[in-house]
Amino acid sequence: MHSKIQDLVKEMIKFGLIKISPQNPFKYASGKEGPIYCDNRLMSSDPKMWALAIELLSETINNKNLKYDFITGVATAGISHAAALAFHRSEPMNYVRSKPKSHGTGKIVEGKVGENSKLLLVEDLVNQGSSIEKVIRLIRDQGHVVDSVLCLVDYQTPNAKKVAKELEIDIFSLINLNQLADICLSEDIINKEGHQLLMRWQQDPDNWQV
Template identity: 55%
Template sequence: MKDLLVGMLDVGCLKISPKKPFTYTSGLKGPLYCDNRLIPSHPHLRKLVAKGFSDLIDKNHLEYDHISGVATAGITHAAFLAEYRNEPMCYIRSKPKGHGLSKIVEGDVKESANLLLVEDLVNQGASLEAVILQLREHGYKVSSALSIVDYQTPKAQKLLRNLKVDLFSLINFSELAEMALSEKIVDEEGYDLLKSWHADPENWAL
């Protein structure tokens, strides 16, 4: 997905800065900043995402009942994908409703349904793990997830293995790092910093 990666860099939703790292929500520092909420504002990028996700579904023969957007950033991309494939879509709330039926999933969905999760980004994997556990507590099945970007961190990979959920992404860290070097977005030192961060994000420091 080089076209998507280049496009994301062009519009500023992906920034690579190994020598001046960003601070994440978790408090950890890292060399990548990704705001996929900008993608829906650019029709050519959102079409690339929808088609890319659809190709992943077909290539990997994924089975599911509903395309399911994870709140909040995954909802838009799930909607575009469902429209592209003309398939049912629902969305996952960040937490169950505090009234009524206390729903965690919004849509015409049976509680035994198999949900294909759509996320925008997977970093350390904690938020995706929380969603999967809540869904399973409510009787839903989850075996696969899609993500625009996967940082391929060891922690996230271990969490998903333990949950027995397969993650398929359009852009992964390895591809991103190699392209950043080949396109001279980073120099050799910057590339080495990217690789050292990826090896141990929790203890990484310049």
């Protein structure tokens, strides 16, 4: 693993962006429970950590040779990261709304965007993939092109992988759940039982229980 990725994960855990508690799970908005909670909105409150994340996102774009017309933040959590990344790379940025405007042109993308523009979606977290599925379908309905999503954290759940396959997109992340689990185990944040619980949740979040 990239040493800077390890440094970033440790800082995210230290700063409270990532919380892992397999034996005492979190309740999600869906009503289901899970062993991990990630709030990357907090990242911008630590400029040094945020700068490292943006640097690594930019490296990912270069290493994967991603091609696009605009860096596009997914509202709301992805907007700040997209803006910082676009500024870092001196490239144009816009953002995609969670639903089309109910007035005017009914557009989904805010900011300058031409017809058939290719958008690189920037998200903070990919969990089950439902959010990106919704916005990608809306974007494509308005004639724009999306084939890649760039995110800080990807849990790599079966549902998200299914969405990616159905939409024929690639999801690129700085950090995945396997890396998080391994680092937390090595840092004694969780024990072997906790590591196994995390992996079980990843494989079947809908039916997971302690």
